Amino acid sequence: MQKIYHFPLYILIIGINLFACGESSDLENAHAQRFSPQSQAVSLLGDTLYSPIRSKEAQEKLEKNLEKARKQYQSDPNQEMNIIWYGRRVAYLSRYEEAIDIYTQGLKKFPNSYKLLRHRGHRYISVRKFDKAIEDLSKAASLAPESPLETEPDGIPNKMNQPLSSTQFNIWYHLGLAYYLKHDFEKAAEAYQTCMDYSINDDLLCATVDWYYMTLRRAGKHDDASVLLALIHQDMEIIENDSYFKRLQMYQGHLDADEVLETGEKQKDKELAMATQGYGVGNWFLANGDTTQAKSIFQTVVDGIEWAAFGYIAAESDLVYLKDQ
Numbered sequence: 001m002q003k004i005y006h007f008p009l010y011i012l013i014i015g016i017n018l019f020a021c022g023e024s025s026d027l028e029n030a031h032a033q034r035f036s037p038q039s040q041a042v043s044l045l046g047d048t049l050y051s052p053i054r055s056k057e058a059q060e061k062l063e064k065n066l067e068k069a070r071k072q073y074q075s076d077p078n079q080e081m082n083i084i085w086y087g088r089r090v091a092y093l094s095r096y097e098e099a100i101d102i103y104t105q106g107l108k109k110f111p112n113s114y115k116l117l118r119h120r121g122h123r124y125i126s127v128r129k130f131d132k133a134i135e136d137l138s139k140a141a142s143l144a145p146e147s148p149l150e151t152e153p154d155g156i157p158n159k160m161n162q163p164l165s166s167t168q169f170n171i172w173y174h175l176g177l178a179y180y181l182k183h184d185f186e187k188a189a190e191a192y193q194t195c196m197d198y199s200i201n202d203d204l205l206c207a208t209v210d211w212y213y214m215t216l217r218r219a220g221k222h223d224d225a226s227v228l229l230a231l232i233h234q235d236m237e238i239i240e241n242d243s244y245f246k247r248l249q250m251y252q253g254h255l256d257a258d259e260v261l262e263t264g265e266k267q268k269d270k271e272l273a274m275a276t277q278g279y280g281v282g283n284w285f286l287a288n289g290d291t292t293q294a295k296s297i298f299q300t301v302v303d304g305i306e307w308a309a310f311g312y313i314a315a316e317s318d319l320v321y322l323k324d325q
């Protein structure tokens with residue numbers, strides 16, 4: 001089944017005109033000619049993926065932020081952060097291959113930029129090119145300093161408008177994810193073990209422990225997984241990773257699967273929560289030997305629209321894995 005998400009014609013026109021108006025650089029001309037604003041990726045299941053429907057207000061906000069980043073880039077195209085933000089703002093519009101192209105052009109200017117490699121690696125995950133993601137993120141890990149931690153500003157701020165993660169954290173976190181999505185649980189565990197060193201607040205600890213725990217369970221290392229889970233407690237101060245915290249509470253027996261699957265009508269970003277929480281529940285069933293329940297929940301996740309969510313991609317990966325089982 002092909003997933004098709006339609007969006008208004010004016011959005012297409014705006015997206016095209018952002019690269020057509022004014023004096024454009026070679027970089028802008030190159031990716032304007034090479035990419036369509038429609039088809040964005042192909043899933044591991046063979047579905048063509050398109051930008052999800054957004055409200056007019058949300059779309060216009062994203063376009064406005066992109067225009068600002070584009071102008072900043074034009075003012076100084078040789079500034080590393082200008083390139084990074086240009087790519088990030090394009091990616092927030094689900095134009096991931098276009099963002100990858102921006103980072104690739106930037107890496108020609110800054111070949112040892114672990115920050116550009118970190119962001120390109122992330123977006124290679126978005127378009128299901130895991131080997132390329134691993135190559136970028138492994139190189140970024142070799143280039144990035146262990147300290148001091150470099151706080152990474154948020155492009156989409158959390159409810160406290162408080163950046164929580166560092167560049168170092170994001171490199172190792174995404175590297176672990178890329179290995180996990182390939183079912184290389186041994187290397188994923190190694191990456192998440194290093195990522196623990198950079199998980200310096202409750203939100204980051206929840207995110208890392210969650211994926212690390214699942215990695216160990218899938219690798220059959222149940223005792224190690226139990227020890228890791230003991231780091232999670234009920235009094236943690238969670239700002240943005242509520243879905244991971246719920247998954248962890250389920251693993252500990254404090255919530256049942258139905259409670260984690262219930263996202264609630266009033267919950268912000270309900271579709272994203274379903275992708276994240278739903279995958280956790282499906283994986284829980286899979287790790288405990290119930291492949292029928294796991295497949296059913298994974299299918300529910302991929303029937304949603306948040307196809308760039310890590311839980312969605314992981315559900316795809318496991319559905320492929322379970323296809324003949």
